[in-house]
Amino acid sequence: MQLADHWYRKIISEGYAKRRLSKPGDRLVAVAGLARIWAQRMQDVYIAGNWEGSFAYSLAWTRDGRPCPGGGPPHGPSWSWASHPGRVEWNDECSLFEPDAYLRLKGSNLEYGGPIEDRFSPVGGGSVLIAGRTAEINIGTNQSWHDAWIGGLKGYFFSRVNNRLIAERYELLR
Secondary structure (H helix, E strand, O other), rough: OOHHHHHHHHHHOOHHHHOOOOOOHHHHHHHHHHHHHHHHOOOOOOOOOEHHHHHOOOOOOOOOOOOOOOOOOOOOOOHHHHOOOOOEEEHHHHOOOOOOOOOOEEEEEEEEEOOOOOOOOOOEEEEEOOOOOOOOOOOOOOEEEEEEOOOOOOOOOEEEEEOEEEEOOOOOOO
């Protein structure tokens, strides 16, 4: 998990996601060469900027709140950090992340945009099939809830309320 954390937080969040590319759709192209090397090092499967072995963690990205220069349509699957044109981050609370044994990536179907269709080619879109536990969460309507996410952090629901991180315990429904 340490290599995956380094990939998402250091290489993506503090490296590639900060860059202003001349073509916003080239985010995955820009990181593809490094991803090839890391795939061998981590012995993991690369899926549109994310890694199969840490897929739940990879979904815990959020935009950093700064205005996005240029904006434009998303490039790549909406669940990938690469679809967001601005900066992204994995919050410090993600360092507490422990994989949920019940969350599994069952498959992926990616739409490649390059002449060669391999896992490191540009991705125009795609879908993933995941299986896991669900929880019912009641959120009050009198507060400003946004950027809410469930990160598989041992039964805690994290959300931002007025730029303050709130953690609430949730009970799993059986």
